[in-house]
Amino acid sequence: MITETILVVDDDQDLRESIVEILEDYGYKVTACATAEAALQAMKEDVPRLALVDNMMPGMGGMALLPLLKKDFPATKIIMITAFSTVDNAVAAMRSGADDYLAKPFKRDELLVAVRRALEEQKFAQQQTEPCMDEALACLSNQIRRQILTTLSAQGEMRFMDITRTLGIRDHTKVNFHLKNLKNNNLISQNRQKSYRLTSQGEKMLDCLHLLSKRISL
Amino acid sequence: MITETILVVDDDQDLRESIVEILEDYGYKVTACATAEAALQAMKEDVPRLALVDNMMPGMGGMALLPLLKKDFPATKIIMITAFSTVDNAVAAMRSGADDYLAKPFKRDELLVAVRRALEEQKFAQQQTEPCMDEALACLSNQIRRQILTTLSAQGEMRFMDITRTLGIRDHTKVNFHLKNLKNNNLISQNRQKSYRLTSQGEKMLDCLHLLSKRISL
DNA sequence: CGCTTTTGTGAAGCATAATTCACAAAAGTG
DNA sequence: CACTTTTGTGAATTATGCTTCACAAAAGCG
Structure with a gap:
C-alpha cells in the first residue's frame, strides 16, 4: 500500500x-x-x-x-x-x-x-473503490449467505430453524454464523418474534446479485 | 448440506x-x-x-x-x-x-x-445460486483486485510495474499474486508486450462494480 | 413443573486466501 | 558485454474466514 x-x-x-x-x-x-x-x-x-x-x-x-x-x-x-x-x-x-x-x-x-x-x-x-464495498462483497462471496438471502427473499420472513432446514444444513450453528454475519452487515434484521427478514440494504444486494448473474452469463 | x-x-x-x-x-x-x-x-x-x-x-x-x-x-x-x-x-x-x-x-x-x-x-x-458466481464474487471481494480493474479500465493498458507503482504497493510480488488471480479468472489478459488489459469479462465485472456501488450508496 | 425445541455464544480446529521472502529468467540500456 | 529493471515463480508464513463442538439461556409444550 x-x-x-x-x-x-x-x-x-x-x-x-x-x-x-x-x-x-x-x-x-x-x-x-x-x-x-x-x-x-x-x-x-x-x-x-x-x-x-x-x-x-x-x-x-x-x-x-x-x-x-x-x-x-x-x-x-x-x-x-x-x-x-x-x-x-x-x-x-x-x-x-x-x-x-x-x-x-x-x-x-x-x-x-x-x-x-x-x-x-x-x-x-x-x-x-469504496470501503463499504469490501464488506458488501465479502458478504456476498459466500454461497450459504447468498442462499439465505434468496430464500429470505422468496419466503419474506423466516425463523432460524426454518432457514436451517430449508438449506438442508445439519449444523445449526453454522447457519447462525452466517446469519450473524449478514446481521452485522445490515443485510438482514430480526424482529421481536425472532424472525429474520431482509433489510432494504439486503434487498438491494439481492437485486445486484441477480443483475450480476445475468451479466456474467451473457 | x-x-x-x-x-x-x-x-x-x-x-x-x-x-x-x-x-x-x-x-x-x-x-x-x-x-x-x-x-x-x-x-x-x-x-x-x-x-x-x-x-x-x-x-x-x-x-x-x-x-x-x-x-x-x-x-x-x-x-x-x-x-x-x-x-x-x-x-x-x-x-x-x-x-x-x-x-x-x-x-x-x-x-x-x-x-x-x-x-x-x-x-x-x-x-x-450459481456456481460461477462464487469465483466472480470472490475475485471482486478483494480491494487490490478491484483497484487493478479500475486503474486498468482508466488507463486502458498497463505494464506490470506501472500497475504496482500506481497502486503504491511496495512488494511487486503481491501485485503479481492478484494479477495472476485475475488472469486465472479471465478478467484480464496479457499481450506479447506483457501489457495487461481488461478482457470483455473484466469490463462486465467492472460495470457490475459500478452498479453495485451506486446501489449501495443509495 | 419437567422435557423438548429453538436460538444462541465462544473457543478450538481447519481451510483458504493473502503476504512476504528468496531467488531467477527475460528484457532493456549504456 | 556488464548492469539494471522488469517480470515472474514457488515455498514459508501469516491472516482470515469457515466449520465444528461443547455448552446454555429462552421459548414452547405436555
Whole structure:
C-alpha cells in the first residue's frame, strides 16, 4: 500500500529543513531530498501520498519533474512551490499535473492547509473503490449467505430453524454464523418474534446479485 | 448440506421393501418408514433430497403430510404414490405440493425415471445460486483486485510495474499474486508486450462494480 | 413443573486466501 | 558485454474466514 509519507523536494537547504520541521511537528512522516533526480529515486523505494516540489532547482527543474511523477506515480498528489510566482507559471504548473500551488514566502498555516487538503483529496481518490464495498462483497462471496438471502427473499420472513432446514444444513450453528454475519452487515434484521427478514440494504444486494448473474452469463 | 438420501414412506411393508430394494440396487441411499409421523421425525434428523410418499396410510395420510413437509423442508422434492388413481386425486396432490405422481402398480423403470427426474430438478434448484458466481464474487471481494480493474479500465493498458507503482504497493510480488488471480479468472489478459488489459469479462465485472456501488450508496 | 425445541455464544480446529521472502529468467540500456 | 529493471515463480508464513463442538439461556409444550 501507499505509505503515509510526504516527500519534500527542494534544493534550498534552509527552506527544505524548515518545511520538514513544520510537517514533522504536525505529526507527518516526511522524507526530503535536494534534487529532482534524488526524488525520482526516493519515489521508487517509497511511494508517498504527497510530494512538495520546488519549481526552481539546479539540474532538472520542478516543471520537468512533474510529468515524470504523474506518469509513474499517478496516485501521489503534488504541491508545487515557487519563488517567483506569476499567473502563467501557476497555470502551467497546474496544467502539468500539479494539484496545488504555493508561492514563497508562505506561512506555516498556509502550508499545513494545503497539505491537509491534498491528503484529503488523496484519501478520497484512494477510496474510490469504496470501503463499504469490501464488506458488501465479502458478504456476498459466500454461497450459504447468498442462499439465505434468496430464500429470505422468496419466503419474506423466516425463523432460524426454518432457514436451517430449508438449506438442508445439519449444523445449526453454522447457519447462525452466517446469519450473524449478514446481521452485522445490515443485510438482514430480526424482529421481536425472532424472525429474520431482509433489510432494504439486503434487498438491494439481492437485486445486484441477480443483475450480476445475468451479466456474467451473457 | 442436504443429504443424498431418499425417504420412502409407505405403510404397506411389501411395497415399501420392494421400492427400497429397487432404489438401493440402483445405488441410492434410502431410508424408509411406515407412517407420516415417523417420516416427520426422520426428516428432522436427516433432510433427504427426495421423499416418496404413499397416499393412503393409517393415521395421517399422504395428503395431510404433504403441506407439512413442504412447509418445513421446501428443498425436498416429493413424489406421491397412490393406489386408486384419479385425475382429481392427482391434481389435488400436485396442488398440495407434490412434485410428481406415481400410480400403483408401477414398473421398476417408471419408478426410476421419476426418481431420477426429481433428483435432477432438486439438484438444479439447489444450484440456483450459481456456481460461477462464487469465483466472480470472490475475485471482486478483494480491494487490490478491484483497484487493478479500475486503474486498468482508466488507463486502458498497463505494464506490470506501472500497475504496482500506481497502486503504491511496495512488494511487486503481491501485485503479481492478484494479477495472476485475475488472469486465472479471465478478467484480464496479457499481450506479447506483457501489457495487461481488461478482457470483455473484466469490463462486465467492472460495470457490475459500478452498479453495485451506486446501489449501495443509495 | 419437567422435557423438548429453538436460538444462541465462544473457543478450538481447519481451510483458504493473502503476504512476504528468496531467488531467477527475460528484457532493456549504456 | 556488464548492469539494471522488469517480470515472474514457488515455498514459508501469516491472516482470515469457515466449520465444528461443547455448552446454555429462552421459548414452547405436555
